[in-house]
Amino acid sequence: MPRDNKSALIQKIAKQAFITFKDCRSASSVDGNVLTDKLNELISLVTSVRAKDLKMMAPKNRPSSGAAEPQSPPVSYMHICETEVFSMGVFLLKTGTSIPLHDHPGMNGMIKVLYGKISVRCFDKLENSLTVPPDFDPQLAPLQTAGVWRSVLRSVAEYSENSGPCLLTPVRDNLHQIDAVDGPAAFLDILAPPYNPDDGRDCHYYKVLHSVTEPGTGAKVDQEQLGEKENEGWLLEIPQPEDFWCGGEPYPGPVVDI
Numbered sequence: 660m661p662r663d664n665k666s667a668l669i670q671k672i673a674k675q676a677f678i679t680f681k682d683c684r685s686a687s688s689v690d691g692n693v694l695t696d697k698l699n700e701l702i703s704l705v706t707s708v709r710a711k712d713l714k715m716m717a718p719k720n721r722p723s724s725g726a727a728e729p730q731s732p733p734v735s736y737m738h739i740c741e742t743e744v745f746s747m748g749v750f751l752l753k754t755g756t757s758i759p760l761h762d763h764p765g766m767n768g769m770i771k772v773l774y775g776k777i778s779v780r781c782f783d784k785l786e787n788s789l790t791v792p793p794d795f796d797p798q799l800a801p802l803q804t805a806g807v808w809r810s811v812l813r814s815v816a817e818y819s820e821n822s823g824p825c826l827l828t829p830v831r832d833n834l835h836q837i838d839a840v841d842g843p844a845a846f847l848d849i850l851a852p853p854y855n856p857d858d859g860r861d862c863h864y865y866k867v868l869h870s871v872t873e874p875g876t877g878a879k880v881d882q883e884q885l886g887e888k889e890n891e892g893w894l895l896e897i898p899q900p901e902d903f904w905c906g907g908e909p910y911p912g913p914v915v916d917i
C-alpha cells in the first residue's frame with residue numbers, strides 16, 4: 660500500500676484540523692459557535708484514531724523496552740506535519756516518565772492516546788498577580804515574583820486509547836502536566852497555532868507552589884477564598900526541568916500532505 664494514501668485517517672485528521680483552525684490563529688477560542696461543527700468533526704475523527712493507523716505498536720512489556728534508561732530521553736516526539744495553522748505529532752512516554760507542567764500561550768490543543776494510559780492535570784492562570792502567595796518566602800527567589808501566577812486546577816483525568824481526546828483552548832485547560840500511568844504511553848498531539856517564540860507562543864514550564872486543597876502546606880487562605888475557589892493555588896515559572904528532555908523518532912505512519 661502506498662504510504663501517501665489519501666484516504667488514510669491521519670490525512671483526514673490533518674485536513675480537518677486545517678479547516679477547523681485556519682481562522683483562529685490569534686488568541687481566539689475554539690468555543691466560538693462558528694467553529695463548533697468543524698471542531699466536532701475533528702473530535703470525531705481524532706476519537707477513532709488508533710496506534711495501528713499510524714503503523715505504531717505499543718512496546719512489549721519488558722523492563723528494558725519501555726522504561727527510561729540513563730542518557731536516553733524520557734520522552735520522544737514523532738513529527739508528522741506542521742503548517743502556519745497547526746502542528747501534529749506523536750509524543751512517546753517511557754514507563755514512569757512525565758511531561759512537566761507547561762503552557763500553550765494563545766493556542767488550542769488536542770491530545771488522543773494511541774496506547775497505554777496517561778494522567779493529565781490541567782491548570783489555568785487566573786491573572787498575572789502582582790502579589791505573592793501567602794506563604795511564599797521572598798528569600799527563596801526575590802526576583803522571581805514576577806513569574807508567580809495565581810492559578811486554578813481545572814481537572815485531573817486519565818485517558819487511554821478508548822477515551823476521547825483531551826482538549827485545551829487559549830483560556831481553558833491551557834496548562835497541563837502529563838504522566839505515563841502503569842507503563843509506556845503514546846498520544847497524538849495537535850496544536851493550533853503551533854508554538855512560535857517569534858509570535859509570542861513559546862513554551863514555559865511551571866512548578867506548583869501549593870494548592871489550598873493540599874493538606875499540610877501551611878497555606879493561609881482567607882475565608883472568602885474558600886468554597887468555589889478551593890482549587891486555586893500558585894504557579895512559579897521555572898526553567899525546563901533538568902530531568903526532562905525530548906528526543907526525536909521517525910514517524911512510521913502514512914505521509915500527510917497538507
Ligand SMILES: [Fe+2]
Binds near residue numbers: 762763835
Ligand atoms: Fe502540552
